[in-house]
Structures are given as C-alpha cells and as structure tokens.
Amino acid sequence: MKQNNHLTIDATGQSLGRLASRVAVLLQDKNKATYEPNKVGTNIVIINNLSKIRFTGTKPKVKTYYKHSGYLGHLKEMSLEKMWVKDPKKVFLLAVKGMLPKNKLRARRLKHLILNL
Numbered sequence: 001m002k003q004n005n006h007l008t009i010d011a012t013g014q015s016l017g018r019l020a021s022r023v024a025v026l027l028q029d030k031n032k033a034t035y036e037p038n039k040v041g042t043n044i045v046i047i048n049n050l051s052k053i054r055f056t057g058t059k060p061k062v063k064t065y066y067k068h069s070g071y072l073g074h075l076k077e078m079s080l081e082k083m084w085v086k087d088p089k090k091v092f093l094l095a096v097k098g099m100l101p102k103n104k105l106r107a108r109r110l111k112h113l114i115l116n117l
Contacts, residue, residue, distance in 0.1 A: 006044050012052040016095055019053065024099035027109045040105055046114045051088050060084065065094070089115045 007026055011019055025031060029041035060081040067076050084091050092115060100106045 004042050004044050006046060008046045008048060010048050012049045013054055015056060016053050016059075016092065019047075020092065020095035021099055023047065023096050023113065027096070027100065027112055037101075038105075040108045041112065044112045044114065046116065047092070048116045050092060050115050051117045053088075053092070055080070088117060 009019070009023070023045050026043050026045050027041060028037075029035050029039070029043055031043075061079060063080040064077050065080070065083055068074060069076070078086075080091065093110065093113070096113060097106065097110060100109055
C-alpha cells in the first residue's frame with residue numbers, strides 16, 4: 001500500500017525557477033529510490049507564502065506569456081509582472097508544468113500540488 005507524503009515548502013525569498021524545478025522533482029518522486037517513470041507518485045507538495053517569491057534581474061518586465069484564441073490575429077500577450085499581480089498561482093503552475101514531462105501523467109501529477117498565497 002502506498003502512503004501519501006505531505007511535503008511543505010516555504011517559498012519566502014526563493015527564486016521562482018529554482019523552486020519550480022525542486023517541486024517538479026518532488027512531484028515525480030525522483031527523490032526516492034522507488035522512482036517509477038510510469039507512475040504518478042505519492043508526494044503531495046504544499047507551497048506556502050507563494051506571494052513572497054523573489055524574481056531576479058529584469059525578468060518581471062521582460063518575460064512574456066502568450067495565449068492564442070485560435071482566430072487570426074488573436075494572439076494575446078502579458079508580461080510576468082502583470083500576470084503575477086493578476087494570479088500568482090497561475091504563474092507558478094505554468095513554471096512547474098513546463099518542467100514536468102509532456103505525457104499523460106502531467107495533469108495527474110499537477111493535482112498533487114497545493115498552492116497557498
């Protein structure tokens with residue numbers, strides 16, 4: 001029987017990318033000797049104080065997120081700075097999502113991530 005491990009991480013003062021890569025490893029259970037790439041994993045990662053993450057350099061002004069509606073000319077863009085003010089959870093979720101393998105298990109692994117502002 002597999003038992004869920006609740007791992008709590010305090011995000012205060014940590015860099016966005018470094019924290020996201022650490023969380024991606026924990027969600028895949030790569031920190032355990034029983035790692036299996038075809039299994040979801042048993043870790044449940046809880047991030048506290050997400051709003052206190054720090055950004056380095058000019059990243060908030062320079063980094064741009066794009067989304068497309070599917071219609072011609074409907075490419076929307078938003079800077080990291082604006083997106084962070086609107087929804088910090090989405091920014092962190094997109095960072096972790098990009099660091100997980102692009103397969104059928106990605107959505108199920110992301111359900112094991114709990115974000116608290």
